[in-house]
Amino acid sequence: MDLMIGIDGGGTGCRAAVAGADGRVLGTGTAGAANIVTDLATSHTHIIEAAEAACRDAGLQPEKLAEMPAVLGLAGANVGGNGRLLEGMLPFARSAVVSDALTALVGALGPHDGAMAIIGTGSIFAARAEGAVRFVGGWGFKVGDLGGGARLGRALLEEALLAYDGIHPRSPLTQRVLAHFGNDPQAIVEFAHTARPLDFGTFAPWIIAAAGTSDPVAERLLDEGRRAVEEALAALMPAGCDRLCLLGGLSAAYAGLLSSRFGAILKQPFGDALHGALAIARERFGPGGANQP
Amino acid sequence: MDLMIGIDGGGTGCRAAVAGADGRVLGTGTAGAANIVTDLATSHTHIIEAAEAACRDAGLQPEKLAEMPAVLGLAGANVGGNGRLLEGMLPFARSAVVSDALTALVGALGPHDGAMAIIGTGSIFAARAEGAVRFVGGWGFKVGDLGGGARLGRALLEEALLAYDGIHPRSPLTQRVLAHFGNDPQAIVEFAHTARPLDFGTFAPWIIAAAGTSDPVAERLLDEGRRAVEEALAALMPAGCDRLCLLGGLSAAYAGLLSSRFGAILKQPFGDALHGALAIARERFGPGGANQP
DSSP states (O other): OOOEEEEEEOSSOEEEEEEOTTOOEEEEEEESOOOTTTOHHHHHHHHHHHHHHHHHHTTOOGGGGGGSEEEEEETTTTSTTHHHHHHTTOOSSEEEEEEHHHHHHHHHHTTSOEEEEEESSSEEEEEEETTEEEEEEOSOTTTOOTTSHHHHHHHHHHHHHHHHTTSSOOOHHHHHHHHHTTTOHHHHHHHHHHOOHHHHHTTHHHHHHHHTTTOHHHHHHHHHHHHHHHHHHHHHOOTTOOOEEEESTTHHHHHTTSOHHHHTTBOOOSSOHHHHHHHHHHHHHSTTOTTOO | OOOEEEEEEOSSOEEEEEEOTTOOEEEEEEESOOOTTTOHHHHHHHHHHHHHHHHHHTTOOGGGGGGSEEEEEETTTTSTTHHHHHHTTOOSSEEEEEEHHHHHHHHHHTTSOEEEEEESSSEEEEEEETTEEEEEEOSOTTTOOTTSHHHHHHHHHHHHHHHHTTSSOOOHHHHHHHHHTTTOHHHHHHHHHHOOHHHHHTTHHHHHHHHHTTOHHHHHHHHHHHHHHHHHHHHHOOTTOOOEEEESTTHHHHHTTSOHHHHTTBOOOSSOHHHHHHHHHHHHHSTTOTTOO
16 A cells, blocks of 8 residues: 655644545644744654654554655745755655645645635745746745735834824724824834734734725725735736636635636635645655656 | 033944034044944943043043033934933933934024935934924834835845746846845845845945936836835925925935925035034023023
């Protein structure tokens, strides 16, 4: 029986699935965060915990992991050699650490060609056409990730300060932000000084809610986000692309805003990133796969 | 003889001047940085060094400082009580710590009413009309300081990444930035991750130089900066304002770009921030001043 294992890991947790050569999932398991950029050792521990739990769920001894090839989709896989480093530490028969965006793409598209946008705290875009995969964006909110929640939140704080100074018009939303900071602009500055992407991103739902009541500042910020998302997709999508999947926490908000060119080809994702990891494992390590001995 | 002392301090150094009640400068001195937000103790040391040097330059014993009132214009004077804390540590007869933007405004306008924009790494705007002073901006580059060098530089790095991804058109300037980072977008991301305002600001001169050769990206970024500066000035300037002083490292670049409404009232600054500190000292502590016993 040709078993293989797929892992989907990130800052909030780690999921594993054991599957047969036909792709059928035999067992799953979860464990804590796997952020290999900030904590490789803990990530390693959690990955093995999740994989062993998936084994037990499939009625297998954890020792069997040594016989299974694994594909791991992890954030930061391509940053500073962390992915290669982790591959050398893992107990699986063979290991391939790939980016979480690749497993998300392969999972979302299934057997089809098409494009994907992941818009959560950050933003990244990818397309696959005739086997060729291309990514754009995903550079982090400081100089990228346009349209993502951190950028939306940061832009809202800037608008609140511009409204405070009388430079831009106030709106119910900018007043709500100022009130949240005790009507003290210096409190906004201090928050922004140490805010991480997730912290800025906490204000994205405020924008989405306010846009629902036609707040002009919220509508403008969301429209700037939509334009950035559409610019990235336009640059990325091959001619004739007829499938676009939106993933991430802001996908529902943007789905309703997209121009018809993009809205018309929106499709539900075929599967999730864990499915994607298993699909890549099957392709690389399964019968007739690229890396079979 | 009613002597007083003025101090102009900041992240790059500290200047002091001793003047008579008529405002005539009798001696000046300099010392190291005075950044009271990050290092109050060293700032205190440098302020006293500069003041004692000014005394000696005026042919006075440093002990005379205990008889002189002082006004100090310092960055961060209004942040977290640092200004008040420093006032209690100083050896002068009386001390008033005010923001460096106020001493710059009073110095630049001299006896006139008018408006001022300081556009360097950051940006802040102020106006005085019939004794009333108002400031806008200056909130730091993360959620403010529009038009300043840090914002320009950060925007350029973002454009270089958008050009790399094929989302926005390339230009000679975006190509120069990519080449500077070894054509490795990840190197830009890593730079941005730890860059301070001054680090981002190092790219502002690149933009100004490229705009001089009609680079389209440089022209667009500088035009966005100009619009932000003009929006702030429009919100700030009282009706009939006929005097606008531009200060800071980017003032020359922006002076040539301003719309005629603003360009027509540009004036050379009357004096610098040290003159401003002495003018405030004269007003508050001089004969007939607000705080005379």
